[in-house]
Amino acid sequence: MLERLMESQDEAWERFSARFRAPMLGFARRYGLTEAQSEDAVQDALIAFLEGYRAGRYERGKGRLGSWLFALMYQSIRSQRRDGGRAPAQGAGGDGRTTFFSALPDEREARGVWDEDWERCAIDSCLSRLRSEVSPSHYRAFELTTVREVPAMEVAEQLGMSRDAVYQARSRALQRLRALRDEYEGTEVGA
Amino acid sequence: MNGCASEGELGRLHAGDVSLTGAGERTLDEIRAHVETCAQCGAKLDELRSLDDLATCVKRVARSEDGGLSIEGYEIEDEIHRGGQGIVYRAVQRSTGRQVAIKVVLKGTLASDRQRARFEREIELASRIDHPNVVAIVDRGETGDGRAFLVMELVDGVTLDHALRGSGWGVDRRLKVFLEICAGVRAAHQRGVLHRDLKPGNVVVDNDGRVKVLDFGLAKDDLGASVTAARTMSGEFMGTLAYASPEQLGGDPSRIDARTDVYALGVMLYELLTGSLPHDVHGAVQDVIKRVLGETPARPSSIDPKLDPDLDVVALTALEQDPGRRYQSVEALEDDVRAVLEHQPIRAKHASTMYRVRKFVRRNRAGVALSGVIVLGLCTTIGALTVGIVRTRAAMELAEQRRAQAESELAKQILVSGFFRELLSEVDPGESGPDMRVSDLLDVASQRIGDRFAEYPDLRGALGHTVGETYARLGVYAPSEAQLVSAIGAMEAQDPVPEAPLAGALGVLARVQTATTRLDEADATLARAIGIAESLGDDPESIELRAGLAHQLGAQRFERGEFESSIRAYDESIGMLGSMESESARRVLAQALIGKGVSLKRLERFDEALGVYDEALGILREVRRENHPDTLAALSNRAEVLYNLGRADDAESAHRDLLERRRAVFGPTHERVGITLNNLADLMRERGAFDEAGAMFDEAIAIFRENPGDPSLRLAITVHNAGVMHLERGEDYERASAMLEEAATMSASLLPEGHWIPAQFKVKWAECLMIQGFERSAAFMLNEARPDLVRSLGEDHRRVAHVDELLSRVGS
Structure with a gap:
């Protein structure tokens, strides 16, 4: 899939996005981004990925795709937070609401969360395909x-x-x- | 020991499985001895061992989804299906010992608050569907780790597509199966639940041959939205695509209503008749979509010449591109299929003048309508609140004409009179205390109608309709809906179905759904009502009914922010009623004028709005008493327009007068008092009287927060207005920002995506954020709001220009 992506075929890109959006979105939401911000964060990360990929920055030897996407998502979430300022926390309402700055991600912890989500999504996706085959x-x-x-x-x-x-x-x-x-x-x- | 080990033997060796199943099998020792001497088998065993980590990983992930799944009251037995939305388990309900299916929604499926709220709402409605052709939802809840689950009856059978293969069913059998599907879908529509994903895979034929429709009420992604992302998918998605309506493929969720399900039924009918789909779904998705949107399917009889040509008309009518040209309800489709089965003329083909005349004759032949007039008059210390005249619906059609019917009618009238006499004596304010309310009377009535009139579905339907409508007028929506749904069910159970009352009850149900901000459901319900009403004749009652439904359509368009379209619907209603002189028609006319005025006001056509309000008030003075809620509503709207026209003193005086009247009529904590408080407070804010405005906003907010029947949108608006006041006052930006944020978030959770109200609220919140120095957040909000405002108000509207100006200030 990635080879075709290199040639920037829309179809491959859409399939790539469709496959990896779910874990990326879940990760963004888990760190308190609103729905819109999560969408933006994922979009930014995917675009950064595409640019990096086309520029030849993704190399197999340097690690798994999941690791690379994690780095991009982590960056994107931080960026959304910085830019989002006082944007609303998810589930806002009442005195007990989560404030936007209350859950800044620690990179190591975030990496653990990401890996767990990533693995689940990967296995779920592969099991679905296996079942159909x-x-x-x-x-x-x-x-x-x-x-x-x-x-x-x-x-x-x-x-x-x-x-x-x-x-x-x-x-x-x-x-x-x-x-x-x-x-x-x-x-x-x-x- | 001869030969290399098989994969199975190597698996056995790897697992250390020492058991033997029969003679001739090699023991583990024998296999091991061979593997130790055979490099090829040794490599294969290593390969197997290398899969251990993956197997562990699969086990961990699979069990984290269902792992430790424990649902109180159920014994989970087995996974029976795993789909995109969740996992279905076979389980046993401990209390009854019966087998059930439990669907556990996958984590992440309902990620947003809105998705969860929609899921909850749809399941709440779907769980009320009690129909033999619908897989019943028997329980629901959340697992320990927060995943939603549904407990459904377990159906032992196969899906329709499997059942059809090699079934040898003749056309009649296929049509009967189709009618069972329709019956299930109709029952769901009556309760305001659309399916949105009807296909043979969602229909099960059980071992007794009974047909059941699956998966009602499961929050589905709007198909259109996923089309783009799924261009490369095939298989299951293409299977779904074949049943998607043009409006789903067009990606416009606002156009999805009951007729969307009619289209999917049309595809299934076509497939049942011909064995093939109406459109070729092979190839790229975009090509398939082009075909669905651009080609008319071949006539079924061109594929199977033995088919009745009427079936061509029925199938192709259901498959019309334009929802307005399709059957407007599942019931209408069913009627025609049944007509074909019974060799009767179909409606789609014969909707001619003669047909209408025949219907008119049949309807009027029905003769004696139950017209017992029961006056419910109750006084409360809050004010003389008179419900007025509650009539059993004069338009109610009774069954076949027989001589015995006169006696039956008399018996029913006595029954109804006795019921109300008993009711009134029990809820005498003298005995029940001074705070006795009309809703208390309705509560007692609604508890008893079901039992008392169990044998009289006509009376049950008519009384339920009346009680439901009265609740709705009082703004008490949950019991209103329960009564209306029950009444609709009772009407459906009659033969023939009383069409006009049914359309009327559906219209009221749509009103309740609109009031509780469930616009998609309201649209589906109203489409059904209009579909029925359009088949009625041109007698005054039918015209009045259609005018009332057009009025409701105007209200629903307004709620969606489609103001021009709303005005067109009101004008249609006004046009129908213009020459009618009956008091009831004049009342509906006044309401339509008020509705039109509200839309005109929203478009800032204030002079025209004032004109229609004055016209409405002129009519209301003829047909309503001075303090009737409709009259007060017209006065309220008129006062607002006076302010918009710069007549602030007149507006303030009118609002203050109205506040006193509403307090007297409804009591101090009624939502309509809250509305007036909000309006007057907003006016005082504009006039700079912040202290008085603040006190009134607080009172209004307290009323809305306390009122359990309130749909909260009013609360959101009032909180927003109070936030604006604090913003303008400039003393407490934190409080202003918190209120504006709450209003924007709350309204967004209540209204369809892209609605203009949350957009407008975001703009105001952005202004506050700018003052506080959060310019990037402000820009974010403004950019979110702009497209929604453009869609509702147009690119040239001053509010859009205002957003652009703000954006330029934040450098975006």
């Missing part, structure tokens, strides 16, 4: 064994499969998931 019974076998840790024998009985087929479904699903995860992070760039 494999048969319902194979997905179910993978889910029951991996997420629920149901013994393969029970899963086999439940789904009418052989036990070895359950193990096979699980390992293939995980392999595919890893490929999707790599794709999500854009590590295919330049590979």
Whole structure:
């Protein structure tokens, strides 16, 4: 996806934005930006990303896409806060409201929050794709064994499969998931 | 031991799974022995081990979504679906032992306060839908970590698209299935809930063959808004796109109403009839949209020549590009489908003069209308508050003409009279104390109507309508809505459905929805009412009904900030009523004139506004008593215009007189007293009498904060005005800023996005921020407000020029 983005095709850009907007928006909101400011912060970060990407500043060896986007988002949130002045806090109202300056992000803590959100979004997105690619019974076998840790024998009985087929479904699903995860992070760039 | 290990065997080895399932299986030791000597199998095992971290990560993420999911009263069993909006679990309700489906909304789906509020509101309404063709919502709440959840009946079946495949259903069977879908959607519309995402995947056919529509009330993103972002998506999105109406694809959420669901039903009907979609949805999204917006689908009978040509008309009418040319309600669509099934003429084809004549004859043949007149007169110490005459609706249509009906009518009249006699004797102010209010009487009445008239849906409908309308007039909206919804349900249950009263009740419901700032729901309800009313004849009652609905349309357009359009709707109402002489028609005319005046005032056409107010007051003096709420409302608006015309002394005197009258009529804490206090305070602010203005604003704010029935927009406006006063007074900018911020935030949470009121409030707040030295924040606010003001007022409006001037001062 990133290679096509390099050529600045709108389609690739829109897909890129659509995929990464959610974690970025959630991160901005979590740090007290209003809806409008969050949108602006994400927009600014995405534009900065695009400019940086086109200028060749994103290099695979320097880290994951998520790390780079974090740096841009962190900067963008700080900038929104600075520019936003007395803009309203989310959920404003009453004496107990959160003031705009009450939750300045500590970078290390913010990074932890970002990584957690990023991972969740990445895995959710990849699981959705995986689900659409494999048969319902194979997905179910993978889910029951991996997420629920149901013994393969029970899963086999439940789904009418052989036990070895359950193990096979699980390992293939995980392999595919890893490929999707790599794709999500854009590590295919330049590979 | 022969041959390399299979993937399954390696998986077993990796998991340390020692169990054996049958003869011929290799043991773990045998597999291990091979792997140790086979480089290829060893590499595969390493590959499996390398996936462990990922598996752990998946488990952690998946369990953080549903992890530790525990919902009081339910035993979570199993995940049955994971979609874009949430995860659906199979669960058992502990108290009843029945299986249910629980949908837990994903974190982040309802990120903003507005989304959460909309979700809450829609679910509240959807949970009231009790219909065999709608998957019932039985419970709702929040999980421990703050995610919203819904508990729904669990339907054992398959979605319609699956059910259709190879079903061998004939056309009649398909049409009957379609009618069941329509019945479910209609029931939802009656309760003000649109679906917005109807498609076969949201319809389930259970194991008994019953059809149920899923996912009502789930706050959906407006499809149009997501079209741009989703250009590259395919699969599920394209599946949704096929059922999206032109107004959804156009990205204008304000145009989405009940007819949007009619369009989606049209697509489903087309698909049911022909097995294909009306438009080809293959290819790039923008090409698909072009096709949907630009091409008329092929006639179904051109695909299957055996189809009745009337079905062409029905399907293509439902699929009209222009919502105004579609069926105006699901019911109208249903009627025509049923007509085809019963080999009767369809309405879409035969909406001719003859058809109207036939309808007129049928309606008048209905004959005896229940016209018992019951006078409810109550005095309170606050003032002589007379509800006036509460009539069972003269226009109510009763069922088939039979000889026995006369006796039945008499029995009903006796029943109604007895009911009110009993009610009045129970709530005698002499016994109930001096603070007895009309709403107390209505409370008692509304508790009993359902039981007392359970066997008489016609009476239940008529009385519920009357009680609901009276509550609405008193500004008590929650019980009003409950009564109206129940009345509408009762009317729907009659055969034939009493169309005029139903349209009237829907019109009142739209009024309540408008008053509680639910404009999308109000538009859907009103569209349905208008659709029904348009099929009525040209008798005075029907004209009056249509005029009343046009008046309501004007009010709704006004609420959206569409003032010119609002004036056109009022003019339509005024035009219909102009030559009518009945007292009721004159009252509606006066109201339409007042409404028009308010819109004219907003456009700053003050002279014209004063003219229509004077005309309205002339009529009201004929048909209403001096202190009637309508008369007082007209006087209030007229006083405002006097001020706008520079006649400040006249305006102040008129407001003070009005304040005394309203206190006497409504009592000191009624919202209308609050309105007058706000208006008078604002006038005193303009005249520089800040102390008096401040005291009045405080009193008005206290009234609005205390009034549970108040929709809060009035509170937002009053808080804004008080903030402006503090700003102008220049003594306490912090307080001014806090009030202006509260007003802007509150109004934005109540009104549709892009509405002019929050925009105007932001401008004033920006002015305050500029004085305080927060210029960048001010610029931010001004830039946010400008496009909304331009949309409502036009690029050339002085308020827009004012924003531009402010922006130039902040260097933006």
